[in-house]
Amino acid sequence: MIPRVLTVAGSDSGGGAGVQADLKTMLALGVHGMSVLTAVTAQNSTGVQGAWELPVAAVRAQYRSVVDDIGVQAVKTGMLASAELVEAVAELLSGSDAPAVVDPVGVSKHGDPLLAASALDSVRTKLLPVATVATPNLDEVAQLTGVRVRSADDLRRAAGAVLEFGPRWVLIKGGHLTGDAVDLLTDGSEEHRLWAPRHDNRHTHGTGCTLASAIACGLARGRTVPEAVTAAKEYVTGAIAAGFALGAGIGPVDHGWALRRDAR
Numbered sequence: 001m002i003p004r005v006l007t008v009a010g011s012d013s014g015g016g017a018g019v020q021a022d023l024k025t026m027l028a029l030g031v032h033g034m035s036v037l038t039a040v041t042a043q044n045s046t047g048v049q050g051a052w053e054l055p056v057a058a059v060r061a062q063y064r065s066v067v068d069d070i071g072v073q074a075v076k077t078g079m080l081a082s083a084e085l086v087e088a089v090a091e092l093l094s095g096s097d098a099p100a101v102v103d104p105v106g107v108s109k110h111g112d113p114l115l116a117a118s119a120l121d122s123v124r125t126k127l128l129p130v131a132t133v134a135t136p137n138l139d140e141v142a143q144l145t146g147v148r149v150r151s152a153d154d155l156r157r158a159a160g161a162v163l164e165f166g167p168r169w170v171l172i173k174g175g176h177l178t179g180d181a182v183d184l185l186t187d188g189s190e191e192h193r194l195w196a197p198r199h200d201n202r203h204t205h206g207t208g209c210t211l212a213s214a215i216a217c218g219l220a221r222g223r224t225v226p227e228a229v230t231a232a233k234e235y236v237t238g239a240i241a242a243g244f245a246l247g248a249g250i251g252p253v254d255h256g257w258a259l260r261r262d263a264r
């Protein structure tokens with residue numbers, strides 16, 4: 001049976017990030033994608049023009065509908081907006097055996113807030129403990145732990161600080177450092193450094209959502225965390241290389257790049 005993967009995240013009306021990025025990634029990677037919408041954003045290549053979160057009851061109901069009938073082999077979480085939603089989602093995940101990839105989304109590419117400051121503590125104490133893999137970028141690491149990463153040498157300290165909140169693995173995304181894109185994946189005993197060349201392309205909207213979803217796709221297929229993360233990094237690097245201009249601002253990564261490669 002086809003692996004089934006669920007995203008619990010916000011809608012990006014521009015189609016580059018959020019639930020739209022997640023579902024496109026899942027299609028490209030050959031799994032059945034499903035969604036629990038947590039919030040709706042009015043958004044385009046220039047920024048976020050508005051955001052509205054859904055009631056907790058609507059999030060719970062979507063999750064139960066999907067999980068109790070169709071079943072899931074992996075879950076990815078993205079924008080959760082508020083402390084109430086973070087706590088409700090953490091509780092739902094704690095009742096499931098499916099691996100969970102938690103992308104602790106704080107702000108959009110343009111710096112617009114996607115998580116209330118009052119929700120940070122719920123992310124630390126409720127959501128991270130139920131994560132199989134957490135995938136913070138450097139701004140999210142600083143927000144959650146206070147550790148400021150200035151060079152690749154600081155990644156290990158950042159990872160240790162996130163692991164203290166209880167995820168099984170953490171992937172610290174060093175993409176915002178200068179030079180090549182180096183990430184650190186660790187569970188506190190094994191350490192993997194993932195390297196990719198930096199592509200000279202400003203059209204990177206949706207990178208984080210796409211990576212986290214691709215990891216969930218690998219886990220749903222029964223891959224180990226290091227295998228799933230390595231394959232996901234390769235997919236997102238190709239998507240960044242093929243990112244394209246849309247609108248007046250930052251365009252999306254190209255979720256379909258691997259489909260076209262495979263169709264040749």
Ligand code: PXL
Binds near residue numbers: 019
């Ligand atoms: O990449 C973080 C993110 C998550 N979820 C939604 C977003 C964004 C970034 O723009 O719009 C809905």
